[in-house]
Amino acid sequence: SAVISQKPSRDICQRGTSLTIQCQVDSQVTMMFWYRQQPGQSLTLIATANQGSEATYESGFVIDKFPISRPNLTFSTLTVSNMSPEDSSIYLCSVAGLAGYNEQFFGPGTRLTVL
Amino acid sequence: GENVEQHPSTLSVQEGDSAVIKCTYSDSASNYFPWYKQELGKGPQLIIDIRSNVGEKKDQRIAVTLNKTAKHFSLHITETQPEDSAVYFCAASWGGTYKYIFGTGTRLKVLA
Numbered sequence: 001s002a003v004i005s006q007k008p009s010r011d012i013c014q015r016g017t018s019l020t021i022q023c024q025v026d027s028q029v030t031m032m033f034w035y036r037q038q039p040g041q042s043l044t045l046i047a048t049a050n051q052g053s054e055a056t057y058e059s060g061f062v063i064d065k066f067p068i069s070r071p072n073l074t075f076s077t078l079t080v081s082n083m084s085p086e087d088s089s090i091y092l093c094s095v096a097g098l099a100g101y102n103e104q105f106f107g108p109g110t111r112l113t114v115l
Numbered sequence: 116g117e118n119v120e121q122h123p124s125t126l127s128v129q130e131g132d133s134a135v136i137k138c139t140y141s142d143s144a145s146n147y148f149p150w151y152k153q154e155l156g157k158g159p160q161l162i163i164d165i166r167s168n169v170g171e172k173k174d175q176r177i178a179v180t181l182n183k184t185a186k187h188f189s190l191h192i193t194e195t196q197p198e199d200s201a202v203y204f205c206a207a208s209w210g211g212t213y214k215y216i217f218g219t220g221t222r223l224k225v226l227a
Contacts, residue, residue, distance in 0.1 A: 001161075031213045040136045041161070042204060058127055075180035092158055096213040104215060 002027050002095055012113045013083055020079045021110045023093035028073035030097025033104065034066070036103035037090040046091075049076040083114045119140040119207050121211035122219030129193050129226050136221045139187040145207040148188045149215070150179060153202045163190070195225045 003026040013019050023032065032049040047055040047068055055068035070076040080087050090111050094104040118141040128134045138148075146167035151159035165179045165188065166174045172179050176195075181188040192199055202222050206215040 004158075033213075042219050043215075045214065048214070102208060102213045103149065103161055103164060104213070105161060106151075108158045111156075 001103075001105050002098060004093065004095060004105060006091075006093060006107040006110050008110060009108065010111040010113075013114060015036065015084050015114055017083055018079055018081045019083065019112060020077050021091055021112075023076045023078070023107055025074045026041075029095040030073075031095065032070060032076045033094045033096070034068060034076070034078045035092040035094065035106075037092060037109070039046070039089070043092065046078070046096050049078075049093075080112065083112075085114045088112055088114045117145060117207055117209065117216045119192055119205060119216050119218045121205050121221060123221060124219065125222045125223045125224070127226060130197060131197060132193045132195055134190075134195055134199070134225075136190045136203055136223070137187060138189070138207075139185075139216050140185045140207040140216075141186065142207070142209060143186065145185075145186075147208040148181060149206050149208075150190050151179075151204045151206070153204065154221075155201075159204060165197070186193070192223075195223075197225050197227050199223060200225045 005024045007022045010055045024098050034046045035043045037043050046061045047057040049068050049070040051070045067079045090109045092109045094106045120139045141184050149164035152162045153159045161224050176193050178191045202220050205218040
């Protein structure tokens with residue numbers, strides 16, 4: 001497995017502002033993902049963070065709203081832009097590709113509340 | 116696209132009893148099926164997984180079974196303990212994509 005940290009762990013933001021969430025892994029990984037988990041719901045994949053190239057977004061998610069960076073094999077950021085109360089969720093990063101296997105390991109999550 | 120259904124949504128069992136959670140997937144190309152446990156305020160933790168070339172896998176008190184013909188897989192927890200109380204998610208993945216489709220989750224309560 002891997003040790004994954006996220007910053008911040010939680011935040012309360014005003015509508016119309018943006019928040020950048022950081023994900024740091026203690027080892028180099030092939031794949032990094034960002035998920036959204038709305039209160040009491042399952043996990044929905046936002047995008048795959050590709051190292052050195054643009055992220056690959058899932059249907060319903062766009063780069064202007066959720067810009068993602070991945071400058072190296074251990075770090076990624078997700079920005080939630082122009083926030084509204086509907087963006088209140090837990091945002092999770094995950095990693096995969098350790099030792100060539102497709103198990104995903106998740107960070108602790110960032111709990112975002114938008115007022 | 117792939118769809119994963121999970122049942123039940125909530126499950127209450129007495130301490131020491133067994134718990135079973137079932138998932139059904141739609142895409143026959145799916146070949147990897149992990150199970151996650153999510154405790155309150157934490158990220159999902161991988162607890163067991165199974166690949167399509169295996170019918171059953173055990174790890175102490177937990178086991179997973181896979182029926183490829185029926186396209187369903189199940190999580191079995193024996194001798195449940197209060198610390199097993201959490202939300203459990205199944206998922207399905209296919210090929211070498213690393214991408215998962217998650218089930219809707221099961222909230223398990225183990226009553227002392």
